[in-house]
Amino acid sequence: MRVLxxxxxxxxxxxxxxxxxDEHTLRVTDIQPVETSHEYQRVDxxxxxxxxxxxxxxxxxxxxxxxxxxxxxxxxxxxxxxYNMMRAAVTHGIPLxxxxxxxxxxxxxxxxxxxxxxxxxxxxxxxxxLYALSKGLGQEICKVFTENxxxxxxxxxxxxxxxxxxxxxxxxxxxxxTWRDAAQAIxxxxxxxxxxxxxxxxxxxxxxxxxxxxxxxxxxKRILGFTPQDLLEDTWRRR
Amino acid sequence: xxxxxxxxxxxxxQSLARALSREHEVCLTDTVDATxxxxxxxxxxxxxxxxxxxxxxxxxxxxxxxxxxDSVGGADSVGGAxxxxxxxxxxxxxxxxxxxxxxxxxxxxxxxxLLAASEAGVGRCVYAGSLNIYANCPxxxxxxxxxxxxxxxxxxxxxxxxxxxxxREFAREGRIAVTCLRLGNLRQPDAAAxxxxxxxxxxxxxxxxxxxxxxxxxxxxxxVYHIQSPLPDARFSTAKAREELGYAPRPGATGGAT
Numbered sequence: 001m002r003v004l005x006x007x008x009x010x011x012x013x014x015x016x017x018x019x020x021x022d023e024h025t026l027r028v029t030d031i032q033p034v035e036t037s038h039e040y041q042r043v044d045x046x047x048x049x050x051x052x053x054x055x056x057x058x059x060x061x062x063x064x065x066x067x068x069x070x071x072x073x074x075x076x077x078x079x080x081x082x083y084n085m086m087r088a089a090v091t092h093g094i095p096l097x098x099x100x101x102x103x104x105x106x107x108x109x110x111x112x113x114x115x116x117x118x119x120x121x122x123x124x125x126x127x128x129x130l131y132a133l134s135k136g137l138g139q140e141i142c143k144v145f146t147e148n149x150x151x152x153x154x155x156x157x158x159x160x161x162x163x164x165x166x167x168x169x170x171x172x173x174x175x176x177x178t179w180r181d182a183a184q185a186i187x188x189x190x191x192x193x194x195x196x197x198x199x200x201x202x203x204x205x206x207x208x209x210x211x212x213x214x215x216x217x218x219x220x221k222r223i224l225g226f227t228p229q230d231l232l233e234d235t236w237r238r239r
Numbered sequence: 240x241x242x243x244x245x246x247x248x249x250x251x252x253q254s255l256a257r258a259l260s261r262e263h264e265v266c267l268t269d270t271v272d273a274t275x276x277x278x279x280x281x282x283x284x285x286x287x288x289x290x291x292x293x294x295x296x297x298x299x300x301x302x303x304x305x306x307x308x309d310s311v312g313g314a315d316s317v318g319g320a321x322x323x324x325x326x327x328x329x330x331x332x333x334x335x336x337x338x339x340x341x342x343x344x345x346x347x348x349x350x351x352x353l354l355a356a357s358e359a360g361v362g363r364c365v366y367a368g369s370l371n372i373y374a375n376c377p378x379x380x381x382x383x384x385x386x387x388x389x390x391x392x393x394x395x396x397x398x399x400x401x402x403x404x405x406x407r408e409f410a411r412e413g414r415i416a417v418t419c420l421r422l423g424n425l426r427q428p429d430a431a432a433x434x435x436x437x438x439x440x441x442x443x444x445x446x447x448x449x450x451x452x453x454x455x456x457x458x459x460x461x462x463v464y465h466i467q468s469p470l471p472d473a474r475f476s477t478a479k480a481r482e483e484l485g486y487a488p489r490p491g492a493t494g495g496a497t
Contacts, residue, residue: 052335079342108408125408126408
């Protein structure tokens with residue numbers, strides 16, 4: 001497939017490019033320069049024309065773009081960027097979008113402060129945290145497009161990323177995964193049978209097989225066939 | 240009460256100001272200059288001290304959001320009404336720029352306003368949502384506030400859905416009480432043209448009455464109410480607003496809605 005990566009310079013972007021490059025033709029984009037052997041376009045995801053041009057000729061879009069602290073930029077990228085991405089997908093007839101974000105895109109403090117086995121299929125409670133709410137708005141835009149057009153969105157939620165070859169003791173986090181496993185989940189997402197999905201908008205908690213059970217990742221194996229290889233035992237096993 | 244009304248250049252905001260001024264201290268604000276019947280402050284609702292100053296000392300905010308902002312489509316977007324039939328397909332670049340501005344107004348600016356308001360201790364906000372979030376639903380559905388919204392991707396409709404989304408998160412956290420009035424298709428009292436019968440029509444006088452009722456009602460953390468005029472074939476039930484807010488629209492005051 002021809003795959004557009006938005007936010008290719010973000011931290012997850014290079015891992016995704018490496019995971020996809022043997023099976024797909026990539027167009028890597030970002031507002032920042034990206035060192036890549038693949039086709040590169042400078043794209044401001046907040047600019048409709050940039051995104052429309054970048055999506056031309058693509059079969060799928062992977063959105064890794066993210067802005068956290070700046071209020072104007074956070075809404076421009078995390079919320080409006082999704083509108084521009086989905087409009088471009090519809091315009092060019094691109095059937096699959098993988099959108100990424102932190103777990104509190106949907107599972108904010110009103111869940112995490114109280115609950116366990118938090119399901120990715122619960123109604124969105126992003127909270128008023130800037131990063132969470134702007135990402136939550138972006139995901140809501142994606143969902144609305146899937147309810148109006150024949151386009152599918154897989155929303156991959158992440159939180160704490162780890163290096164598989166640089167164990168980091170401590171940081172006993174209930175929503176963690178290695179970069180390489182995260183990228184593999186996206187690779188599998190591009191192979192999913194769209195007709196077999198429960199809906200055109202599906203959300204996944206992408207985390208390692210952690211024993212905490214704070215968050216549920218049960219649907220990952222069932223729908224994506226995803227089994228993370230890194231257990232991150234150094235973070236949760238007593239010494 | 241000291242009441243701030245956004246989208247102050249819009250006809251609805253100005254009618255609200257005239258009506259509410261009898262009982263309240265009213266200030267209008269907009270991102271563009273306007274001639275107004277009440278004190279007026281131009282403010283972009285950015286993340287800055289100007290927004291902080293705007294909300295300081297207010298008891299309540301009536302947030303009409305993008306209404307009246309000529310950079311986001313002008314007063315035609317008042318209350319989010321009137322654009323239901325517009326094509327949602329991707330169009331010219333200008334349309335997409337306009338769509339981006341509408342979404343920005345309903346998301347970022349609403350966030351800035353509500354965050355500043357909550358930090359300033361403003362107790363409540365009455366938000367102007369839209370019944371157009373159900374425009375794609377079959378006519379035979381008896382839709383009330385328990386029904387999940389099904390907005391189209393038409394920018395004015397989607398943007399108002401997102402504005403409501405932002406408000407809900409502030410209410411959920413208890414930062415500010417929010418009453419969301421989902422308005423029918425607003426008709427001005429002097430509407431020259433009387434379009435085909437609109438079963439979701441809302442006379443301006445009824446809209447003004449609904450906002451006055453919402454301000455007078457006890458401030459609950461979050462409440463959603465469907466507001467339209469009492470038409471013979473009314474598309475939406477206003478029973479909840481009647482029961483909980485005391486909404487009592489005048490029969491026959493439908494302006495150009497019928």
